[in-house]
Amino acid sequence: MDGKQLAIPFLALDVSVATVKESTMIKRFLVIASVSLACAGVTLAQNTNQNGNSSGPPARTRTVSPKPSPTPVKPVTKSTDTEAAPASGPQTQRPKSATAAAVKPTAPSTGVLGAFDRIIEGLQRANVDLVTSGYWNSSSLVLFNYNGSVTKGWAQMRKNREAAYPDIKDVKLDIRDKHVIMLGRDGAVVTCLWTQSQTYKGQPDTASGRMTLVFKRVGNEWKAVHLHTSPDKPEPSRIPASEQMPPTSANP
Numbered sequence: 001m002d003g004k005q006l007a008i009p010f011l012a013l014d015v016s017v018a019t020v021k022e023s024t025m026i027k028r029f030l031v032i033a034s035v036s037l038a039c040a041g042v043t044l045a046q047n048t049n050q051n052g053n054s055s056g057p058p059a060r061t062r063t064v065s066p067k068p069s070p071t072p073v074k075p076v077t078k079s080t081d082t083e084a085a086p087a088s089g090p091q092t093q094r095p096k097s098a099t100a101a102a103v104k105p106t107a108p109s110t111g112v113l114g115a116f117d118r119i120i121e122g123l124q125r126a127n128v129d130l131v132t133s134g135y136w137n138s139s140s141l142v143l144f145n146y147n148g149s150v151t152k153g154w155a156q157m158r159k160n161r162e163a164a165y166p167d168i169k170d171v172k173l174d175i176r177d178k179h180v181i182m183l184g185r186d187g188a189v190v191t192c193l194w195t196q197s198q199t200y201k202g203q204p205d206t207a208s209g210r211m212t213l214v215f216k217r218v219g220n221e222w223k224a225v226h227l228h229t230s231p232d233k234p235e236p237s238r239i240p241a242s243e244q245m246p247p248t249s250a251n252p
Contacts, residue, residue: 115222136223186217
């Protein structure tokens, strides 16, 4: 009986020791498991944060559009008579060139009046060459003279003037009421009244009348192709009866 009673306490002690060991192992296992779970949780959290950062919206990039290149401005060249001088010095005058100068066209009547004036100048100077150069050098030239005669041809006209002009001195010729009428591009008529005083063979000589000159363009010059001059106060005896003016009756 005593032997069995002594054996029971040792068995209980062994069971108690085994239970304590098992409890200690379980606690260690729980601690290890808790630490493992905690570590796993931290790792999972880090991965989640990394994934969240990587899956977030991409960084905003700034797009800079290239600036358009400036369009070159064409220089404007102004036609001026002066050339720009350096800023530090005064401006200098540029001489006008003959080609740059604008040439105004000459009216046809200007050329006709110029030819008429040369003939008048020749009469005033009693210059045969100057007078005859203003007429058409042709046998078809016709002149109705102041004295009623007719001269035909340029050669006869020059011969008559060569014979008369040496005896004429101190010529004064006044032209009035000069008019020019253009007949197209190549023809013109000049009319005028005239009064002439001179010394012929030592004696004073005066006359007045009307004159018509017909001009034609010959090459680049104007030449007189016809002259008609007549007295402005003809002698009554030379006027036909059909052309005489009736006498004016005196007032009572």
